[in-house]
Amino acid sequence: MSEIASGGEVVGPARAAVKDTKAVKDATVVRGYPLVGGLVSVFRDAPGFMTRVAREHPGEIVGVKLGPMTIYLVTHPDHVQHVVQDWRLFGKSGGMFKATRPLLGHGLLVSDGDLWLRQRRMMQPLFNAKYLAVLTDLMVEIVDREVNLLVARAPATVDMEREMNVMSQRLILETMLGRGIDRNETASLNDELETALQGLNLRMFLSFLPNRFPLPGERRYRAAIAAIDDAMLRLVHDRRASGAAERNDLMSLLLRARDADTGEGMDDRQVRDELMSIFVAGQDATAKAMTWLWYLLDQNPEAEQRLRTEVADVLGDRLPTFDDLAHLKYTKRVIQEAMRLYPPAWMIPHFVDQEAIVGGQRIPAHSPILLSPWVTHRDPTFWPDPEAFDPERFTTERSAGRPRYAYYPFGGGGHQCIGNHFAMMETQLITAIMVQRLRARLVPGHRVVPSASVTLKPRYGMKMTLGAAAGTSEI
Secondary structure, three states: OOEEOHHHOEEOOOOOOOOOHHHOEEOEEEOOEOOOEOHHHHHHHHHHHHHHHHHHOOOOOEEEEEOOEEEEEEOOHHHHHHHHHOOOOEEOOOHHHHHHHHHHOOOOOOOOHHHHHHHHHHHHHHHOHHHHHHHHHHHHHHHHHHHHHHHHHOOEEEEHHHHHHHHHHHHHHHHHHOOOOOHHHHHHHHHHHHHHHHHHHHHHHOOOOOOOOOOOOHHHHHHHHHHHHHHHHHHHHHHHHHOOOOOOOHHHHHHHOOOOOOOOOOOHHHHHHHHHHHHHHHHHHHHHHHHHHHHHHHHOHHHHHHHHHHHHHHHOOOOOOHHHHHHOHHHHHHHHHHHHHOOOOOOEEEEEOOOEEEOOEEEOOOEEEEEOHHHHHOOOOOOOOOOOOOHHHHOHHHHOOOOHHHOOOOOOHHHOOOOHHHHHHHHHHHHHHHHHHEEEEEOOOOOOOEEEOOOEEEOOOOEEEEEEOOOOOOO
């Protein structure tokens, strides 16, 4: 029986590991420094380090020693496809995923096996095109309001990362929980989430340490998770007590969702875990994608002008609708290219319990696997002049013949992000409405350096000056 996957992709039954012993070799292992392996390089510049390792071993799966642990870096599109499609073998039950449990629990983003399959089936209808179309008006209303707040502050210098965090936070919380969410409370929740994600990144790369091993910022990390727990569980309890039958936000839909086989719903803890998965994927990843987008537009004025021309031609001065999204084709390509160069999910961990063979290379049992869109998306084998910003890479003609997993900002296979269409719709709406009214220019001399947390962020923020878009009244 086939399994449902986001975006219409069908994933077949789980396959046993293919053990073709005729041409099998052990995966190469890069050992690095004594005792620590590549840990120093990872904490200094993880994306750069992983890119160097992959380029030194093109087409190979490479083991990288991190202290006593060896993670296996998988970046070739064919090998990525093998891993993401065999979701029962390459799961999320161990390795780096152990560190995510305190924050994400057993939500869809990090769950595995039968629990993941049950939750996926229950939640899939929440992200179909019909429901997304219903959400569009609410999303446009929220973005319009938030952009107006930015317009009112201009001309001003802002940290665009912070502003995109606030905007995407309001979007995901109001679509997830409904209108009327207290702004101060959500700002506090976002601050706690930032603290938790920073701590989580450290713990994922040190997942070989015991859970109770004291790491820097341990008390603050645990306090942040406790605050998130309190806030999210309180919201779930209040909504269940007040009734969810008449509301159509994501929380109410989660509370009403039922397993088709048993008729059972989710308990409060599972709802909390799913809300956190949606919040992390929908808020943090979108905010980072939009932050890098404004930076790339500033650096590529011809692409920015073409984007503005398309938005003006399609929308004029009016707000976008769901039907407009199909006509904002260049806008979508700009977003796709931004996520190629700066994928918010720069790494996607997996774990294999038993020995596996991928591309004729042996991966030992009980090994962490690391897929890296950052590395694959910049591979010159599949992306000529990979450092250049070129949205035309995503035209139908130029995409023809490119391997399916040369580009996977939302993961793939059964574990592909369930909200990928929601995220693209959200990002298109924000982009279109913002370019109608604003220009953003990088502050001269501001350093832009990618920093690999759980998502890819600018290490020093993104200081930009806001001004009026050409053709609008001066601000």
